[in-house]
Amino acid sequence: MTALDDSTEVVTTAAVVDTEISHKPVIEISDVWKLHKLGDEVVKALVAAELQVMPGEFVCLMGPSGSGKSTLLNIIGGLDRPTKGAVKIAGRDTAQLSESQFAALRHDTIGFIFQSYNLIPFLSAVENVELPLMFEPYDRRSLRRRATELLELVGLSHRVHHQPTKMSGGEQQRTAIARSLISSPTLVLADEPTANLDHRTGETVVRMLRDLCSTLGVTVVASTHDPTVADEASRVVRMKDGQIIN
Secondary structure (H helix, E strand, O other): OEOOOOOOOOEOOOOOOOOOOOOOOOEEEEEEEEEEEEOOEEEEEEEEEEEEEOOOOEEEEEOOOOOOHHHHHHHHOOOOOOOEEEEEEOOEEHHHOOHHHHHHHHHHHEEEEOOOOOOOOOOOHHHHHHHHHOOOOOOHHHHHHHHHHHHHHOOOHHHOOOOHHHOOHHHHHHHHHHHHOOOOOOEEEEEOOOOOOOHHHHHHHHHHHHHHHHHHOOEEEEEEOOHHHHHHOOEEEEEEOOEEOO
16 A cells, blocks of 8 residues: 555555446435525525536535535535435435434445544544544454554555644644545545645645545545635536536
């Protein structure tokens, strides 16, 4: 396994992520609406959204604040439910799933990368990466080895035992990327992944997301208003006022 930095592509084995790519959509969004009632006013956060994402794509949801991109990302990830419309993830109609079934689908299929990293400050980098599987019936040594390999993958072999407070923003975001891969997801969702990073570090993080797609076959959907992300994406979906406009 080779660490990824400014000049290195991801090289890994099928033990980390299953690279077999099917020809069925990973995401199917059909006529999805999200409405919020604020007093007598109804706010349309999403309006008749239609979207398909195929395996191995790097899709950028781009638009200004309030355009609906984070709402759409949250609905794809099951962190929110649509007011109406159909959402299929890996061929499964999420409307037919109970909360526990949807939680299991998220656990097995989706990795999350958050704008604010969401790392536990008193845990080391490797412990943060292990966290999603900490309470699963995994051999502790195997889990530690896997988490260490993922940190090596994102160029953090020298930060394995560092706590987030001793790491830069870019290192914390790379730790979050490693954590998103620990359960071997087929889909990674990234919410404004470069928002808290300087330009050069942001470029490095975006290249990592691109390489997850091109080398590992992982599907990535990122919400952003950063043109750097759009430049590396295989497809840009532009949003405005809750609508997909192209």
